[in-house]
Amino acid sequence: MSPKDLLLALVVIVAWGLNFVVIKVGLDGLPPMLLGALRFALVAFPAALFIRRPKLPWRWLLAYGATISLGQFAFLFEAMAHGMPPGLASLVLQSQAFFTLFFAALFLRERLRPASVLGLLVAAGGLAMIGLEGDHVTPMLALLLTLCAGAMWAMGNIITRRFGNVDLVALVVWGALVPPLPFLALSWWLEGQARIVDSLLNIHLSSLLSLAYLAFIATMLGYGLWSTLLSRYPAGKVAPFSLLVPVVGLSSSAWLLGERLGPLQWAGGALVMVGLLINVFGPRLFSGRAAGRATPSR
Secondary structure, X not given: OOHHHHHHHHHHHHXXXXXXXXXXXXXXXXXXXXXXXXXXXXXXXXXXXXXXXXXXXXXXXXXXXXXXXXXXXXXXXXXXXXXXXXXXXXHHHHHHHHHHHHHHHHHOOOOOOHHHHHHHHHHHHXXXXXXXXXXXXXXXXXXXXXXXXXXXXXXXXXXXXXXXXXXXXXXXXXXXXXXXXXHHHHXXXXXXXXXXXXXXXXXXXXXXXXXXXXXXHHHHHHHHHHHHHHHHOOHHHHHHHHHHHHHHHHHHHHHHHOOXXXXXXXXXXXXXXXXXXXXXXXXXXXXXXXXXXXXXXX
């Protein structure tokens, strides 16, 4: 990867890692479902007027928007509103990698590789350790909601596997047409008309800046640059950079918000990262060792 493209990858990782701190700031002034409605309204309008719709049936666009956009962020925003620390959220959300493996085996009949199973078990142990200390630092409900967000992301990954080659930016923009009205309906139901009106009438500058960041930096810029990198390099060379998102998320949350995790949560977080590394790089190591054993000596 060229130095210029490496810099682009790091810009994306920083943008996505800081995303969790920005969500926390946004939630200080707006209720979670209203924040979701406004975020995706900004992504979709007016961008959808200038970006051509991806060549996909509407049912797949609806499925994508309902899972990766609506489902993932409804659970994530609600989890963070219920006390999920931003840095820890960035880490636990990576459980999507293992939910994706499970859903692929269940719905696509893909075979689970030994390295993936090992990585899953290691990460599951890490999540269990995080949960053991959850009552002291993170409410268990918030942890479960974040896992639900990861599961919705994973379901969206399974759906996108049916697309083949598709313009990622167009997919994100047109998929963003789906969530605003459901988010608004959820806000009306869960948060109430009075809170919606009060939040909008007394919206703070910090909330407006958070919305702008979530819509234009984390979403439009982030996915735009990520799409550019995927068009230039194999996915296997680009995807591992996403492992740095929790690193940025945890460090920025500690630096900017003073987030402090307990010893078990740090240990559990380390195990989750090890599990993710095994899942990403383990198959190559396993196949390399197998090839080495199969090579005849001379």
